[in-house]
Amino acid sequence: MNAINYKKHIKRTRKTFTSIIRFALLAALAYQLLYPLLYMLSMSLRRPEEAMDPSVIWVPKGFTLGNFTDALRVMDFWDALQNSLIIGVGCGLLDVLSCAFVAYGFARFQFRFSGLLFTLVILTLVVPVQTIILPLYADMKYFDAFGIMQLTSMVTGGPDSISLVGSYWAFYLPSMLGMGLRSGLYIFIFRQFFKGMPGELEDAAYMDGCGPFKTFFTVMLPNAKNAIITVFLFSFVWHWNEFYMSNLLLGNLKKNFAIALSSLRVDLQSVVNVQTISDPLVIVTRIQAGALLAILPLFLLYLVTQRYFTDSIEHVAVK
Amino acid sequence: MLKQLRALPYTKKKELYGFLFVLPWVLGFILFFAKPLFTSLFYSFQNMEMTPEGLSGTFIGWENFQYALFKDPAFIREATGSFVNMLYGVPLILVYSLFVAVMIKHKFRGRGFMRAVSFLPVIIASGVLMQILKEDVFSQGMRGGADSVYLFTGAGINGILQELGLGAQLIEIFNNVISRIFDLTWRSGVQVLLFLAGLHAIPGYLYEASSLEGARPWEQFWKITLPMLTPMMLLNIVYTIIDTFTDYGNGVILMIYNTAFSQVRFGYSSALAWLYCLLIAAFLGAVYLLLKKRIVYMQD
Numbered sequence: 001m002n003a004i005n006y007k008k009h010i011k012r013t014r015k016t017f018t019s020i021i022r023f024a025l026l027a028a029l030a031y032q033l034l035y036p037l038l039y040m041l042s043m044s045l046r047r048p049e050e051a052m053d054p055s056v057i058w059v060p061k062g063f064t065l066g067n068f069t070d071a072l073r074v075m076d077f078w079d080a081l082q083n084s085l086i087i088g089v090g091c092g093l094l095d096v097l098s099c100a101f102v103a104y105g106f107a108r109f110q111f112r113f114s115g116l117l118f119t120l121v122i123l124t125l126v127v128p129v130q131t132i133i134l135p136l137y138a139d140m141k142y143f144d145a146f147g148i149m150q151l152t153s154m155v156t157g158g159p160d161s162i163s164l165v166g167s168y169w170a171f172y173l174p175s176m177l178g179m180g181l182r183s184g185l186y187i188f189i190f191r192q193f194f195k196g197m198p199g200e201l202e203d204a205a206y207m208d209g210c211g212p213f214k215t216f217f218t219v220m221l222p223n224a225k226n227a228i229i230t231v232f233l234f235s236f237v238w239h240w241n242e243f244y245m246s247n248l249l250l251g252n253l254k255k256n257f258a259i260a261l262s263s264l265r266v267d268l269q270s271v272v273n274v275q276t277i278s279d280p281l282v283i284v285t286r287i288q289a290g291a292l293l294a295i296l297p298l299f300l301l302y303l304v305t306q307r308y309f310t311d312s313i314e315h316v317a318v319k
Numbered sequence: 320m321l322k323q324l325r326a327l328p329y330t331k332k333k334e335l336y337g338f339l340f341v342l343p344w345v346l347g348f349i350l351f352f353a354k355p356l357f358t359s360l361f362y363s364f365q366n367m368e369m370t371p372e373g374l375s376g377t378f379i380g381w382e383n384f385q386y387a388l389f390k391d392p393a394f395i396r397e398a399t400g401s402f403v404n405m406l407y408g409v410p411l412i413l414v415y416s417l418f419v420a421v422m423i424k425h426k427f428r429g430r431g432f433m434r435a436v437s438f439l440p441v442i443i444a445s446g447v448l449m450q451i452l453k454e455d456v457f458s459q460g461m462r463g464g465a466d467s468v469y470l471f472t473g474a475g476i477n478g479i480l481q482e483l484g485l486g487a488q489l490i491e492i493f494n495n496v497i498s499r500i501f502d503l504t505w506r507s508g509v510q511v512l513l514f515l516a517g518l519h520a521i522p523g524y525l526y527e528a529s530s531l532e533g534a535r536p537w538e539q540f541w542k543i544t545l546p547m548l549t550p551m552m553l554l555n556i557v558y559t560i561i562d563t564f565t566d567y568g569n570g571v572i573l574m575i576y577n578t579a580f581s582q583v584r585f586g587y588s589s590a591l592a593w594l595y596c597l598l599i600a601a602f603l604g605a606v607y608l609l610l611k612k613r614i615v616y617m618q619d
Contacts, residue, residue, distance in 0.1 A: 029419065029504075030432075030436050032501075032504055033437065036505075037439075037443075102343060105336075105337050105338070110337065111337040112334065117344075117345070122557070122603075123600070124352050125561055126561060126599050128575070128596065130579070131356065131595075131596055132358075132359055134359065134362070134579060136351065139354065139355060146349075176347075177344065177348075177351065179344070179350070183347075188554060188557075195616070213336075237441065241448065243447050258447050261448060262447045262450075264451075265451075291448055295443055298442045306435050
């Protein structure tokens with residue numbers, strides 16, 4: 001009797017011990033990850049004079065929202081929000097559709113050059129955008145799809161190319177054809193995912209007389225919920241944060257958040273600092289407010305979808 | 320025509336369908352990748368100049384490449400720098416993210432919160448914002464504000480390590496690791512996510528069966544979890560390597576961008592980009608060949 005009690009006791013102490021260790025580790029981790037956010041929040045609520053005050057630890061002495069109103073104005077917040085949303089949501093949806101479609105072809109069909117083509121998919125990931133950014137810009141500026149425009153212009157006399165720079169099509173078109181921002185990765189993710197799905201599913205659909213396309217849209221895609229959510233979130237976030245391409249391709253359109261953020265320091269200096277010539281202290285708090293505003297929509301989206309998103313990670317297995 | 324198609328043998332038909340699925344990508348590849356890529360290869364052998372009529376180039380052979388490899392003091396230095404950075408980064412990021420993923424897999428109180436926090440880098444840590452954060456958060460430490468006791472400066476540990484009698488080289492490696500920790504944890508959101516998805520994809524009956532046979536959690540980790548995770552591992556390794564090489568703040572990337580858009584040397588910039596690409600491709604190829612045989616795919 002005593003021995004059993006003793007064993008139970010050992011087990012319990014061991015359990016509390018491991019949970020204490022885990023708590024300590026996770027607390028350190030959480031602090032590590034939340035530090036920049038807390039820093040931004042603390043900075044952006046301070047009055048500019050307090051920015052460098054060593055006696056202010058985390059909680060500012062005088063709360064102010066002035067930093068936010070200034071940042072809102074300087075960043076053209078609402079225009080940037082609209083722009084970023086149009087690009088992010090549109091490209092996210094298109095990326096999901098096109099990449100899943102292509103990846104299914106790679107995952108389930110053997111055809112000539114399929115291995116080679118898939119190597120090329122990986123290659124598109126390896127090549128930095130900077131390598132092709134200049135010719136790509138030229139292509140977008142004088143866009144004629146495979147010379148089709150040129151042919152039609154010979155017949156009908158229309159223009160032989162159109163400029164996609166300054167229109168959202170410059171972002172949508174590559175996404176539609178599975179060549180958008182990091183699309184190779186999405187194809188890779190979808191392919192791994194489809195490969196892991198049991199073949200019986202499709203066999204059943206084939207038995208029922210579905211063609212491959214119908215099978216894909218009615219059986220595979222609805223079951224790939226987890227991969228779809230992951231890819232959509234990635235695509236949305238990366239388009240939101242992407243700088244180089246949007247800087248070139250947005251053209252005359254209003255800036256989006258990435259551009260607004262990258263020029264925020266300079267913009268603030270020119271707008272806020274009119275009377276006191278380049279006082280760095282005035283910038284410090286406002287730039288943090290701006291940064292916080294730029295990620296706020298992402299953060300809200302994350303908070304809303306987070307539950308659904310983390311849940312979906314668990315349900316990879318097809319039921 | 321349609322009848323002919325119907326009459327095709329099954330395997331041929333499957334091939335055709337496979338190609339139809341991939342076709343959109345092939346179009347996109349040619350239009351938005353292959354064509355610009357070859358144009359930039361063409362540029363890299365040219366001395367490009369901006370003239371009033373537009374871009375014009377004269378053929379100069381290998382001169383751009385020779386200049387980059389043998390004369391330019393910055394390129395080799397930056398490239399080695401980012402290579403070393405990657406060598407430190409990849410193993411650390413992988414181990415860290417696997418560790419975190421395993422920790423937050425099982426149920427405990429506050430798991431939802433922990434998960435939400437550990438995926439935060441996925442949303443936040445990209446590009447421009449990271450740059451702003453780095454500039455301000457890190458410089459805060461140098462100004463010596465009261466809340467600047469930021470954990471990750473290796474200086475204090477040096478003395479202890481020397482007392483322990485470790486060699487200078489080991490200490491240097493250790494310092495490099497420590498100084499990168501902030502950077503690394505903030506770059507491993509995607510990896511944690513992928514590992515977690517991979518962990519949940521491992522069927523539970525494997526663990527049940529093995530524990531019936533008397534396997535301990537430690538053994539289960541090495542003999543079940545790790546082999547079943549290898550496909551995700553490959554994905555993560557490839558992703559991490561590419562991510563470190565093409566990061567917004569990467570020295571070579573900045574150099575390529577600046578050479579093109581502030582110094583207006585399009586030809587030289589293209590040559591640099593091509594050299595850098597070949598380096599990455601060669602490295603990835605080697606890694607892939609090395610790992611290919613170790614990948615375990617689940618058989619039904």
